[in-house]
Amino acid sequence: MANLNQLTVAEAAEKLAKRACSSEDIVRAVLSSIEKTDKQVGAYLTVDAESALAQARAADTARTKGENKPLLGVPIGMKDLLNVKRQPCTCASKILNGYVAPYDATVVAKLRAAGAVLLGRLNMDEFAMGGSTENSAYQPTRNPWDLSRVPGGSSGGSAAAVAADEALATLGSDTGGSIRQPAGFCGCVGLKPTYGRVSRYGLTAFASSLDQIGPLTKTVRDSALLLGAISGRDEMDSTSLDVPVPDYVAQLGGDLKGLRLGLPREYFIEGLDAEVEQSVRVAVAKCRELGAEIVEISLPHSKYAVAVYYIIATAEASANLARFDGVRYGLRVDGEDPLDQYGKTRAAGFGQEVKRRIILGTYVLSSGYHDAYYLRAQKVRTLIRRDFEAAFKQCDAILTPVAPTAAYKFGEKLADPLKMYLGDIFTIPVNLAGICGVSVPCGFTSEKLPVGLQVIGPALGENVILKIGHAYEQATPWHKEKPEISG
Amino acid sequence: MNFVANIGLEVHVQLKTRTKIFCGCPTTFGAPPNTRVCPVCLGYPGAMPAMNSEAIRLTVFSGLMLGCKINPYSKMDRKNYYYPDMPKNYQISQYDQPLCLGGGIEIKLADGSKKMIGLTRIHIEEDVGKNMHFAASSGIDFNRAGTPLMEIVTEPDIASADEALAFLEALKEILAYGGVSDVNLEEGNLRCDVNSSVRPVGQDKLGTKTELKNMNTFKGVYRALSYEITRQISELEKGGRIRQETRRWDDLAGVTLAMRSKEEAHDYRYFPEPDLLPIVLTPAQIDDWARALPELPENRRARMMRDYGIPEYDANVLAVDQAVANYFEATAKLSKSAKSASNWIMTTVLAKLTEQHLAIGELKITPAQLASLVNLVEVKIINISTAKEVFEIMFAQGGEPEEIVKAKGLAQVSDTGAIEKFVDEAIAANAKTVADYKGGKEAALKALIGQVMKLSKGKANPGLVNDLLKRKLS
Numbered sequence: 001m002a003n004l005n006q007l008t009v010a011e012a013a014e015k016l017a018k019r020a021c022s023s024e025d026i027v028r029a030v031l032s033s034i035e036k037t038d039k040q041v042g043a044y045l046t047v048d049a050e051s052a053l054a055q056a057r058a059a060d061t062a063r064t065k066g067e068n069k070p071l072l073g074v075p076i077g078m079k080d081l082l083n084v085k086r087q088p089c090t091c092a093s094k095i096l097n098g099y100v101a102p103y104d105a106t107v108v109a110k111l112r113a114a115g116a117v118l119l120g121r122l123n124m125d126e127f128a129m130g131g132s133t134e135n136s137a138y139q140p141t142r143n144p145w146d147l148s149r150v151p152g153g154s155s156g157g158s159a160a161a162v163a164a165d166e167a168l169a170t171l172g173s174d175t176g177g178s179i180r181q182p183a184g185f186c187g188c189v190g191l192k193p194t195y196g197r198v199s200r201y202g203l204t205a206f207a208s209s210l211d212q213i214g215p216l217t218k219t220v221r222d223s224a225l226l227l228g229a230i231s232g233r234d235e236m237d238s239t240s241l242d243v244p245v246p247d248y249v250a251q252l253g254g255d256l257k258g259l260r261l262g263l264p265r266e267y268f269i270e271g272l273d274a275e276v277e278q279s280v281r282v283a284v285a286k287c288r289e290l291g292a293e294i295v296e297i298s299l300p301h302s303k304y305a306v307a308v309y310y311i312i313a314t315a316e317a318s319a320n321l322a323r324f325d326g327v328r329y330g331l332r333v334d335g336e337d338p339l340d341q342y343g344k345t346r347a348a349g350f351g352q353e354v355k356r357r358i359i360l361g362t363y364v365l366s367s368g369y370h371d372a373y374y375l376r377a378q379k380v381r382t383l384i385r386r387d388f389e390a391a392f393k394q395c396d397a398i399l400t401p402v403a404p405t406a407a408y409k410f411g412e413k414l415a416d417p418l419k420m421y422l423g424d425i426f427t428i429p430v431n432l433a434g435i436c437g438v439s440v441p442c443g444f445t446s447e448k449l450p451v452g453l454q455v456i457g458p459a460l461g462e463n464v465i466l467k468i469g470h471a472y473e474q475a476t477p478w479h480k481e482k483p484e485i486s487g
Numbered sequence: 488m489n490f491v492a493n494i495g496l497e498v499h500v501q502l503k504t505r506t507k508i509f510c511g512c513p514t515t516f517g518a519p520p521n522t523r524v525c526p527v528c529l530g531y532p533g534a535m536p537a538m539n540s541e542a543i544r545l546t547v548f549s550g551l552m553l554g555c556k557i558n559p560y561s562k563m564d565r566k567n568y569y570y571p572d573m574p575k576n577y578q579i580s581q582y583d584q585p586l587c588l589g590g591g592i593e594i595k596l597a598d599g600s601k602k603m604i605g606l607t608r609i610h611i612e613e614d615v616g617k618n619m620h621f622a623a624s625s626g627i628d629f630n631r632a633g634t635p636l637m638e639i640v641t642e643p644d645i646a647s648a649d650e651a652l653a654f655l656e657a658l659k660e661i662l663a664y665g666g667v668s669d670v671n672l673e674e675g676n677l678r679c680d681v682n683s684s685v686r687p688v689g690q691d692k693l694g695t696k697t698e699l700k701n702m703n704t705f706k707g708v709y710r711a712l713s714y715e716i717t718r719q720i721s722e723l724e725k726g727g728r729i730r731q732e733t734r735r736w737d738d739l740a741g742v743t744l745a746m747r748s749k750e751e752a753h754d755y756r757y758f759p760e761p762d763l764l765p766i767v768l769t770p771a772q773i774d775d776w777a778r779a780l781p782e783l784p785e786n787r788r789a790r791m792m793r794d795y796g797i798p799e800y801d802a803n804v805l806a807v808d809q810a811v812a813n814y815f816e817a818t819a820k821l822s823k824s825a826k827s828a829s830n831w832i833m834t835t836v837l838a839k840l841t842e843q844h845l846a847i848g849e850l851k852i853t854p855a856q857l858a859s860l861v862n863l864v865e866v867k868i869i870n871i872s873t874a875k876e877v878f879e880i881m882f883a884q885g886g887e888p889e890e891i892v893k894a895k896g897l898a899q900v901s902d903t904g905a906i907e908k909f910v911d912e913a914i915a916a917n918a919k920t921v922a923d924y925k926g927g928k929e930a931a932l933k934a935l936i937g938q939v940m941k942l943s944k945g946k947a948n949p950g951l952v953n954d955l956l957k958r959k960l961s
Contacts (some may be wrong), residue, residue: 102526318756
């Protein structure tokens with residue numbers, strides 16, 4: 001019998017429904033797991049145990065009164081850029097030190113409505129800028145599979161907490177791979193929904209046209225469950241899609257017969273780690289075995305994706321982060337006049353990577369450079385989207401590695417931003433195209449580091465990629481493995 | 488050398504919406520600082536704008552009234568610059584694809600001729616907060632942040648301060664007619680940036696322009712422009728040159744002054760607002776709004792002169808305010824004399840409303856009641872001074888004029904017998920005056936009429952008194 005903190009969301013929901021345990025039992029198990037392992041892992045920035053226990057007890061009381069919401073009493077962790085009323089929301093940045101959110105993000109409100117217990121805030125790269133969580137202004141997060149390695153990023157805390165059983169599930173955000181890559185590095189499931197599927201209201205923006213909130217979970221079923229709970233049109237986010245939310249869980253099951261899966265020839269390239277490639281190729285073979293037809297496809301403009309991304313994302317970020325000026329909330333360093341105050345506040349409050357991206361984004365939008373960079377990048381973005389549209393005429397979903405390598409050592413790529421940026425080469429095109437992708441564990445390297453398989457679907461094709469991921473997951477043992485630190 | 492001026496205006500108009508442009512906060516004026524704010528208009532982390540569709544409708548409606556071409560596809564952009572009163576440090580505005588293009592307003596010049604002032608564009612944007620400075624500190628009131636504005640940009644077609652004033656007055660009137668703005672200048676509903684340049688007669692190329700920012704009174708615009716154009720001309724006549732710069736109008740000193748900041752160096756780094764969808768308007772939607780367009784002030788004036796036979800002066804006074812014009816038309820339709828109705832409204836009604844700081848909508852007298860009052864005078868049931876008394880009662884308490892006249896016994900006495908009695912009394916009591924009249928002093932008759940009126944307590948029909956007196960003394 002597994003400890004309660006090791007439960008999946010679906011298992012917990014079932015146990016709670018059967019009154020086999022209480023929400024308070026589960027929350028206590030998670031809190032004690034955090035107590036025990038988080039000193040080493042460092043997934044959480046803050047844990048409000050009292051509030052979590054109070055919410056759990058309220059959920060238990062509600063259940064005795066006959067309530068039975070899908071997530072009633074299930075604890076969920078939040079990446080530190082999601083606003084939860086009366087909780088801090090630092091985005092792992094010094095500049096938001098002291099800021100307490102006055103409102104709930106829409107996903108948070110939806111989780112509350114579904115009965116979830118909101119538990120703690122998870123570490124990340126500052127303002128979601130990075131791929132290793134090393135850019136957190138507060139602390140490193142260590143990969144539960146190997147504490148000398150990074151958990152990936154930017155949702156590193158969200159992935160590590162799930163992998164170390166310090167949470168049943170968490171929410172992260174994905175702008176260029178920030179859910180899928182850490183999920184891959186930590187051996188959990190990470191879903192980046194279609195742009196607009198989930199409301200962004202209350203998600204502190206990094207790059208508004210790319211950001212999307214999604215779940216990090218222990219199983220594909222849990223991702224389907226959470227996606228159903230957080231999706232849907234929201235009047236507060238004009239870019240949210242007015243499309244009915246299907247029952248994603250009900251659509252799971254069965255084999256892969258009749259599905260065509262595309263393998264983009266441009267994604268199996270030089271620089272792709274041999275062991276990673278091997279795991280992915282074996283996974284592809286497994287899918288064929290499960291009935292899928294494998295076809296080779298081409299995504300010719302993907303090679304420009306990283307360049308396009310670092311223009312569009314930084315341009316948007318340069319405006320999105322302009323509001324952090326010390327006037328209304330967060331850190332303030334006084335100056336001679338307002339401009340001096342902004343300069344001093346931002347110099348003290350932002351980390352190096354954030355500054356680098358603000359400067360880059362300001363540059364690409366500047367008069368004289370705007371057309372050459374920003375406008376051209378938008379055009380190439382359209383070409384990348386068309387690549388996928390054409391590909392999805394030949395296949396139902398696309399299989400790729402999540403990242404070129406497994407988790408790397410601390411400091412290994414920190415000195416070379418370009419190297420770090422290239423780590424997102426397989427995930428960025430999905431954000432640029434506004435489509436969906438899920439990372440599913442597909443094996444381990446010889447050093448016992450998890451490897452992730454990315455299943456990419458067309459816009460609103462979450463049901464397809466979840467079905468594929470679920471069939472693959474159920475036919476393989478990877479999701480059952482746990483790092484030693486978990487217990 | 489003779490110079491001509493080219494003036495272009497950028498007029499910011501506060502749209503009459505119940506809530507702000509991107510959030511549900513009310514747009515009420517005068518609330519205590521920072522009490523009409525939320526995470527969206529304060530630029531909190533994670534908050535996102537959601538477009539108030541009424542702001543779009545009002546702007547398109549304005550565009551239709553002003554003869555603009557409505558863009559079926561337009562979008563919002565971010566205008567990036569740092570300023571304490573701007574919560575996000577970017578303003579959501581429209582850059583290269585505004586809602587409305589072209590159009591114009593015809594203004595009347597002093598010599599009676601007409602001139603078309605062309606519009607470049609109209610776009611929507613959000614207002615910023617207000618910086619407040621105290622003895623030892625400064626504060627910011629964000630209540631105004633996120634108020635919907637439309638910016639109306641003219642071509643540099645305006646040639647003088649007089650034309651600028653005529654344009655602003657015509658614009659204000661049209662916007663009020665359309666109900667798109669309260670156009671209340673005291674509350675900052677209408678503010679403008681003024682660009683002006685001068686060039687020698689015969690030169691096509693425009694001169695170097697200066698900009699006067701954030702002018703919030705028409706009088707200020709007029710005075711500042713008068714000064715600025717004279718300044719520019721004299722500068723050039725001295726052999727100097729005009730620097731492209733932003734200047735400030737010092738209302739007390741009556742001069743414009745160069746501002747130190749290098750405004751022209753701004754690079755706003757516009758890019759499309761990713762949090763808002765493009766604005767797509769279907770022809771059906773635009774047609775639907777167009778059907779509700781009001782009669783514009785100029786057309787209304789002409790029609791009122793034609794339909795009611797009132798002079799141009801009256802039409803100008805009455806049509807300044809749509810509600811006044813409506814009131815006039817409703818009254819005139821029921822009056823025996825439209826001109827009398829016009830006189831009543833222009834003088835008595837408007838004066839009384841102004842004195843009491845009331846709007847015409849708050850008047851207790853209905854057009855039908857005012858028409859009855861007009862008619863009582865026309866058929867000589869009461870004289871004009873009695874009518875004024877009745878009006879005062881109606882203004883204070885409302886009520887039907889006939890009833891007030893009856894209740895207070897104010898009806899004019901036209902009974903010859905009753906008047907004859909007063910005439911005889913007056914003649915008997917004023918022998919000296921009678922003698923004067925008979926001796927050829929015409930003015931003495933007036934005095935006698937006055938005496939009769941006094942005896943009748945003002946109710947005698949003055950025409951009859953006159954006739955009777957003349958007959959008796961002849």
